[in-house]
Amino acid sequence: MLDRLDQIEQAALEALKGVTTEDELQVWKVAHLGRSAGLSQIFDGLRALPKDQRPQVGRRVNEVKHALEQAHAERAETLRLLGLEQSLNQQRLDVTLPGSRPHPGRLHPSTQTMRQIVHIWAEMGFQVYRSREVETDEYNFGLLNFPPHHPARDMQDSFYTTDPEVLLRTHTSPGQLRVMRERAPEPIRVVVPGMCFRYEQITARSEVQFNQIEGLAVGRRITFGDLKGTLSAFARRVFGQQVRTRFRAAHFPFTEPSAEMDIECFVCGGEGCPVCKRTGWLEILGSGMVHPIVLANGGYDPEQFSGFAFGMGPERITMLKHGIEDIRYFWANDLRFLEQF
Numbered sequence: 001m002l003d004r005l006d007q008i009e010q011a012a013l014e015a016l017k018g019v020t021t022e023d024e025l026q027v028w029k030v031a032h033l034g035r036s037a038g039l040s041q042i043f044d045g046l047r048a049l050p051k052d053q054r055p056q057v058g059r060r061v062n063e064v065k066h067a068l069e070q071a072h073a074e075r076a077e078t079l080r081l082l083g084l085e086q087s088l089n090q091q092r093l094d095v096t097l098p099g100s101r102p103h104p105g106r107l108h109p110s111t112q113t114m115r116q117i118v119h120i121w122a123e124m125g126f127q128v129y130r131s132r133e134v135e136t137d138e139y140n141f142g143l144l145n146f147p148p149h150h151p152a153r154d155m156q157d158s159f160y161t162t163d164p165e166v167l168l169r170t171h172t173s174p175g176q177l178r179v180m181r182e183r184a185p186e187p188i189r190v191v192v193p194g195m196c197f198r199y200e201q202i203t204a205r206s207e208v209q210f211n212q213i214e215g216l217a218v219g220r221r222i223t224f225g226d227l228k229g230t231l232s233a234f235a236r237r238v239f240g241q242q243v244r245t246r247f248r249a250a251h252f253p254f255t256e257p258s259a260e261m262d263i264e265c266f267v268c269g270g271e272g273c274p275v276c277k278r279t280g281w282l283e284i285l286g287s288g289m290v291h292p293i294v295l296a297n298g299g300y301d302p303e304q305f306s307g308f309a310f311g312m313g314p315e316r317i318t319m320l321k322h323g324i325e326d327i328r329y330f331w332a333n334d335l336r337f338l339e340q341f
């Protein structure tokens with residue numbers, strides 16, 4: 001019986017030398033240490049042996065079992081290291097190769113201008129108020145004192161949804177009503193930045209989507225002088241302390257009186273050039289005193305409250321600052337354009 005155990009041990013160790021993969025190792029384990037292996041059978045037959053032989057054979061069975069388990073563990077470790085070495089050799093990483101250069105993104109030129117403008121207004125005490133891009137006809141036009149027949153309300157000029165009362169906002173001005181109805185009768189100083197949409201022929205000067213920054217100040221005793229002083233201060237911060245401004249009468253349904261603000265052309269210094277179309281002036285924004293009807297619609301008594309509002313186009317200001325001649329570049333997703341900012 002002891003000879004038989006020696007044979008089993010020798011045969012198993014011999015077989016283990018030919019094992020080269022994890023799968024083969026598993027097969028070997030079942031064959032030599034499994035339930036139906038010769039070693040297990042001898043162990044199961046111990047009871048049938050004569051009493052005087054049992055301790056000796058039993059001890060030897062345990063020795064062989066321990067030796068085979070030990071050999072199995074060593075082989076497993078060897079195979080693991082071998083596999084690691086192989087994968088290191090096959091998937092060799094050449095650390096001397098030049099790396100791929102990271103491609104840092106940056107803010108869109110419109111966003112850069114928007115942030116600069118919003119930052120200036122923030123320093124002047126204006127909060128940022130975000131308003132929705134999908135609006136009702138009532139907020140986009142009606143409450144802003146657009147008469148029912150106004151051409152801007154034409155289906156051809158706006159992106160309406162399947163609901164004729166719901167459209168993509170054509171300007172940020174509905175934000176005026178949103179913030180007024182939220183805060184009345186508290187005084188207000190906010191800017192409303194965001195995307196607007198108009199159903200227009202796309203040309204070098206007009207796009208179907210564009211950003212606007214709306215501004216609104218409401219309080220007691222706010223005058224047209226406040227409007228001029230505040231907007232002039234803003235222009236000096238954007239275009240430099242020396243810049244001259246002028247206000248031209250204009251008409252908007254939601255302000256009265258209304259004015260467009262020009263700045264002296266910073267390209268030619270006012271002498272006249274192609275950028276300012278030889279006028280020496282560049283139009284920067286529209287503005288005006290909030291119309292009494294709009295104030296009332298917002299929940300403010302026009303007898304006690306007054307205010308001013310303004311709106312400007314960050315893309316237009318970006319175009320002026322960088323001499324960009326075509327507004328279509330902004331949303332064309334052409335990296336050759338975007339990478340320049």
Ligand SMILES: [Zn+2]
Nearest residue numbers: 265268273276
């Ligand atoms: Zn000029």
